[in-house]
Amino acid sequence: MPRLDPAARKAFLGEFPHWREVAGRDAISRHFKFPDFSTAFAFMTRVALLAEKLDHHPEWTNVYNTVDIILSTHDAGGVTEKDVALAKAIEGLAV
Amino acid sequence: MPRLDPAARKAFLGEFPHWREVAGRDAISRHFKFPDFSTAFAFMTRVALLAEKLDHHPEWTNVYNTVDIILSTHDAGGVTEKDVALAKAIEGLAV
Amino acid sequence: MPRLDPAARKAFLGEFPHWREVAGRDAISRHFKFPDFSTAFAFMTRVALLAEKLDHHPEWTNVYNTVDIILSTHDAGGVTEKDVALAKAIEGLAV
Amino acid sequence: MPRLDPAARKAFLGEFPHWREVAGRDAISRHFKFPDFSTAFAFMTRVALLAEKLDHHPEWTNVYNTVDIILSTHDAGGVTEKDVALAKAIEGLAV
Numbered sequence: 001m002p003r004l005d006p007a008a009r010k011a012f013l014g015e016f017p018h019w020r021e022v023a024g025r026d027a028i029s030r031h032f033k034f035p036d037f038s039t040a041f042a043f044m045t046r047v048a049l050l051a052e053k054l055d056h057h058p059e060w061t062n063v064y065n066t067v068d069i070i071l072s073t074h075d076a077g078g079v080t081e082k083d084v085a086l087a088k089a090i091e092g093l094a095v
Numbered sequence: 096m097p098r099l100d101p102a103a104r105k106a107f108l109g110e111f112p113h114w115r116e117v118a119g120r121d122a123i124s125r126h127f128k129f130p131d132f133s134t135a136f137a138f139m140t141r142v143a144l145l146a147e148k149l150d151h152h153p154e155w156t157n158v159y160n161t162v163d164i165i166l167s168t169h170d171a172g173g174v175t176e177k178d179v180a181l182a183k184a185i186e187g188l189a190v
Numbered sequence: 191m192p193r194l195d196p197a198a199r200k201a202f203l204g205e206f207p208h209w210r211e212v213a214g215r216d217a218i219s220r221h222f223k224f225p226d227f228s229t230a231f232a233f234m235t236r237v238a239l240l241a242e243k244l245d246h247h248p249e250w251t252n253v254y255n256t257v258d259i260i261l262s263t264h265d266a267g268g269v270t271e272k273d274v275a276l277a278k279a280i281e282g283l284a285v
Numbered sequence: 286m287p288r289l290d291p292a293a294r295k296a297f298l299g300e301f302p303h304w305r306e307v308a309g310r311d312a313i314s315r316h317f318k319f320p321d322f323s324t325a326f327a328f329m330t331r332v333a334l335l336a337e338k339l340d341h342h343p344e345w346t347n348v349y350n351t352v353d354i355i356l357s358t359h360d361a362g363g364v365t366e367k368d369v370a371l372a373k374a375i376e377g378l379a380v
């Protein structure tokens with residue numbers, strides 16, 4: 001799977017402004033903040049269901065009510081359509 | 096822990112009309128419906144967190160986007176303050 | 191999707207003796223018992239991941255450390271290959 | 286809540302050698318590796334249940350089949366008995 005070309009990446013980041021480039025890596029990320037741990041972990045459960053379904057998994061960190069998701073495709077060494085698909089599915093959770 | 100007296104039970108059911116008596120048992124229940132399995136299971140995860148925290152667990156059934164929760168205190172043979180506390184905590188999830 | 195023919199159903203139940211016919215319904219079920227609620231719910235989380243991945247969901251009940259899973263395909267009015275696939279995936283969790 | 290004194294910290298790390306000091310921070314961490322994402326996330330669900338019960342939450346990162354847990358008590362600016370209690374409870378999950 002090829003990495004996203006610059007135009008496709010720019011289009012994604014334009015359409016989903018909560019997602020950003022990760023400094024020093026070919027990856028995209030989004031920061032989420034919730035009212036408490038329970039809502040944060042429920043969100044993570046939903047993302048886990050998406051990840052297994054799409055067979056593509058995030059690199060993510062949770063600290064109490066925050067979740068930081070980084071997406072990149074290991075085998076491609078950067079952002080691919082798989083990452084865009086997972087990011088859009090996460091956006092579809094309407095958080 | 097004693098079972099709820101009739102006045103306390105009536106007060107609870109009056110305040111939380113989604114909860115009902117279970118026919119043929121000393122128990123209370125509520126039916127929940129969600130958009131899909133993902134939202135239903137995320138809700139279950141939040142209820143699981145509450146149940147472990149309160150050390151009181153539901154008897155519950157999930158079928159795709161629905162969750163049915165029955166509460167009763169086994170050791171007391173019926174509805175107690177523990178059930179009311181868990182039911183109110185579940186209501187606090189604001190579903 | 192057609193319902194399993196009697197030979198295929200018998201073969202499944204022979205290979206996976208923990209699974210049984212459900213009385214009065216065209217469905218199969220298995221009872222699971224765990225050390226505590228935490229292990230039971232962790233198992234449920236794994237089954238939820240499988241269910242979303244296979245796009246086929248169980249009808250299941252949890253009471254503290256027990257989980258009862260019933261499988262049947264609503265659209266077919268009975269047990270189909272989808273149920274067998276989910277049951278085998280659950281068995282693959284090696285519980 | 287006071288930070289652990291050096292003797293108590295040394296005793297903990299001696300008893301639980303999978304846990305280590307975090308470089309550059311007053312915190313302890315453990316790395317976990319699982320067969321796949323499903324088992325890793327089921328473990329995370331069990332840790333989430335513990336965290337809510339103990340009202341003390343980890344700073345943790347998951348990448349597919351690995352989970353890295355960092356424990357420190359924000360209000361105390363370092364490792365306290367709360368972290369030791371959560372770490373021991375996590376060890377009790379027998380992973």
